[in-house]
Amino acid sequence: MLSNGTCLVALLHVGFVLRLGSLWFPGSPLRLLGKRSLLEGLVDDIEVYSTKINCQVTSRFAHNVITTRAVNRGDKAKEVFFDAELPKTGFITNFTLTIDGVTYPGNIKEKEVAKKQYEKAVSQGKTAGLVKASGRKLEKFTVSVNVAAGSEVTFELTYEELLKRNRGKYEMYLKVQPKQLVKNFEIEVDIFEPQGISTLDAEASFITNDLLGSALTKSFSGKKGHVSFKPSLDQQRSCPTCTDSLLNGDFTVTYDVNRELPANVQIVNGYFVHFFAPQGLPVVPKNVVFVIDVSGSMSGRKIEQTKEALLKILEDVREDDYLNFILFSGGVTTWKDQLVQATPENLQKARIFVKNIRDQGLTNINDALLSAIRMLNKAQEDHLVPERSTSIIIMLTDGDANTGESRPEKIRENVRNAIKGKFPLYNLGFGRNLDYSFLESMALENHGLARRIYEDSDADLQLQGFYEEVANPLLTSVQLEYPDNAIQDLTQNSYQHFYDGSEIVVAGRLVDEDMNSFKADVKGQGALNDLIYTENVDVKEMEKALKEQDYIFGNYIERLWAYLTIEQLLEKRKNAQGEEKENLTAQALDLSLKYHFVTPLTSMVVTKPEDNEDQTSIADKPGEDTDTEAKSTVPSTTHLLSYQPPSNPYYYVDGDPHFIIQVPEKDDAICFNIDEAPGAVLRLIQDPVTGLTVNGQIIGDERDSSDSHTGKTYFGRLGITNVQMDFRLEVTTETITLWSGDVPTTLSWLDTATVTRDGLSVTINRRRNVVISFGPGVTFVVVLHQVWKKHPLHQDFLGFYVVDSHRMSAQTHGLLGQFFHPFDFEVSDVHPGSDPAKPDATMVVKNHHLTVTRGSQKDYRKDTTVGTKVNCWFVHNNGQGLIDGVHTDYIVSSLF
C-alpha cells in the first residue's frame, strides 16, 4: 500500500493531552490594544480552534477520543504538530488524520512489518512521529503533518484503558496542555457503572476549582456520572490581559462504585467480567522487612527522603504487624536479628535506628534480599509471628548490584529459590540509573511488582504512597473459580493478596453464549477465618439490564477481556524464554491485531495514498521558498504508531575501537571507529568543571608487536584522573593502580575488591570489570576482554562504558564526552548499500550531510563473552563530520 509513494510515520502507544502548534508561544502577557483577536489563538499562523476530549467509561473500561482541529491561516504550507500524552497503562486503538475533509485511517500492523514500511517511507518523505516516556504516568505521542496554506487538519486519537482501583478509587488522568487559546476546548466524561456510583470528583492541577466556576461541572446519580470542563477563551487566559493559556497540567477524574450490591459480575455477548473487592474485612497482620539501599549513590537528598518516608511509614504500622530493617551497601546490616512486633517501644527504637541511617559504599542486592527472605522464613517456621499473618518484602534501591553476587540472572535465581512463591517481593527503583527491567522481572516472578520512585521533591510521598497500597491486606491466597466446562480463556484468577482499596478483576468467555446461569466460587484466607462464598447470576436478566443502558458501547466486556488478556500475556512474556516466549508473543500479537490495540508488538500506520492534486498543493507552496525550506516541508504521509520503551543514554568504546553513542530521544545509536597506530593516546572525556579526564592508549591486535598486521587495534590502558579529588586510576589488562596524591595502590584483575573514599568508589569484579563511581551521576565501567591464554598472537584488551554521566558539565568534551549533551540527528534517504544487509542513508548532524551505513556493535557491559547487539548508524572516516574537528585533535601525549 505504501509502495507507490508517500509515507510519513509516527510510532504510538497510549493515554492523553494535546499540544498543537509549530512553535512554543512565548508566555508573555501582551497588552490588548484592541488587537487581541489578531494575536490570540494563532501560533505561527496555525490556529487550533477546537480540542475535544471525550471519555466514555463503562465498568472501569475507558474509551477516550481526542479530537483536535486546526487551520493554517498563513500563506504558505506549515508543519502542524499534534502531541498527546497518554497513560502508560492504556493502548491506542485508532488514529486518523483528516485533511480538508478527506480522512486517512490508521491500520494496525505487526511492528516489524510496519517498521519495514516505515523504513521504506523514510526514503521518500520524512519521519514525523515518535513516542517516548513522558513523566511518571504518561507516554508522549507526537505526529506532525504538513498543511497547505488555508487548509484544515483534524487529528483524532483513540485509546482505551482499564481503570485500576487504587486506595479506594478509580483514577482517570488527563494531561491538558494546549499551548494556545482554543475557541472550543472541552473535556466530556461519561461514566456508566452498573454497581452504582458512590463518589465522583474532578479537579485540575493548574487552577483551583473555585476559579474554574462554571467551566467545570460534575454530577452523578445512580449508575451514571458526568464531568464536563469547557473553559471559555477568557477563562483560558493566564491573566485577564494575557494571550497565553493557563491550561497546562493534569485534569483528574476520580470515582468509586457502591459495594453493597453483590452484583459485581457482568455478562454481555458471551463475555463476562467479575469485579472482586469485598469490604469490611479485618486487616491480616503482616510481617514486613524493608530492604533499603544505603550505598554511596543514595547519599544526599535520596537518603534523606528515604528516612523521611520510613519515619512516616512507622507512624502507619499497625501494632499487630511485625517488622525489621535490612540496610545494604557493600555489606548488609540488620536492625534486629529477627522480626519484632510493632509495639510502641519497638517503633520508638525503630525511629532512632532510621534517623541514624548513613550512606556508604557499594550495592549488594543479593545478600540483602537473601537475608530478608531467611528472616521471614525463619519467623514463620519458629512461629514467632501469628499463624494467620502474611509476609512481604519491600526493597528500595537506586542502582545496579555491583558487589557480591552482581549477575542479575543469578540474583534472580537465588531469590526465586529462596522465596519459593511463599510471599511477594516489591521492588522500588529510585531514580533512573538502574536496571529497572531486572527489578521488574525479579518482582514479577515473586508475585510482587516493581515501581519507580522518581527523583523529585515528593519522593518521600511516593514511597509512603506505595506503602499505603500494600499496608492493609484483607485476604491472602485469593481464588476466583468458575465451572471448567462453562468458561474458557480466563484471565488470571488467583492472587496472593487482596489489598484494601484495590480490586481484583477477572474476565473470560462463556463456552455457551446462551447459558442461563453463571456461578463463581470465591475463596480467600482472612485475618480471622477463611472466606468462601458462591455468587450466582441470572445471565439473561443481567444482559437485559445492561443492554438497556444506551451509552454502553456494545462489546465493552469483550474489549475489556482482550485488554486484560493482552496486558497479562505481555507481563508474563517479560520473564518467559524460548518456545514459551514465542507462544506468548504470538498470542498477544494475534489479540492486538484482532482488537486493534497498539502494544509493544504492534504499530499503527496511517497512509495517505498517492494523490496528485494533494501532492502538488502541499509540495508546490514551499517551492516558492529556498531549497532547504522545500526539503523540510516535503509532505509526509505515513504515520507509524508504535511503542518504544524509554532508555537511559549510554556511551562506550569497545573492540576495534568502536565508539557507540546512544541517543534515547531517537531510540537509536550512532557509531564510529578511530584508526590510530598502537601507542597513540586518545582523549575520551574531559570535563573542566568536575575535573574529570579519561584517556585511553591504543594497542595492536598482536602481542610482542608494536604494529598490527590485521590492522585491528584496541584499548590496552586507560587513565582516569580527577584533579579535584587528587585522584588517578590506571587500568591495564593486568593491573588496576590507584593514586591518592602520590601514593599508589596496585590491585590485580584477579581480585574482587572495593575501595571507597569521599564519595568515590572503585570496585573490581574479578576478571570481569571495574566499576568506578564518582558519587551519584558519574559512573564508568571498564570491561576486561581476555583472550585464550596461550593464543600465539592476540592479546587482552579493555572496553570503556559511561553508564551515568548526568552530573558531568555541559562543557564536557572528548571523543565520548562531547556527546553527553543532548544533540539531534536526522536520517533520511535509506537505500541499499554495497552490502545488501547494511543499507546506506544520509545523516544530517551538526549541519553536516554524511553518508552512513546501518550496522551493529556489541555491548559487553552485562556479559563479557557474548555481549548484546546494538544497532547503530555507522559514520565512516574516523567519525568525520560527527565529531568536532578531526580525530587527530583528540590525540594527547600521555595517559595522565
Ligand SMILES: *[C@@H]1O[C@H](CO)[C@@H](O)[C@H](O)[C@H]1NC(C)=O
Ligand atoms: C477509527 O476512527 C475513524 C474516524 O472516527 C473511524 O471512521 C474508524 O471506523 C475507526 N476505526 C476503528 C477500527 O475503530
Ligand SMILES: *[C@@H]1O[C@H](CO)[C@@H](O)[C@H](O)[C@H]1NC(C)=O
Ligand atoms: C503453545 O501454545 C499452544 C496453544 O496455542 C499450546 O498447545 C502449547 O502447549 C504451547 N506451548 C508452550 C511451550 O507453551
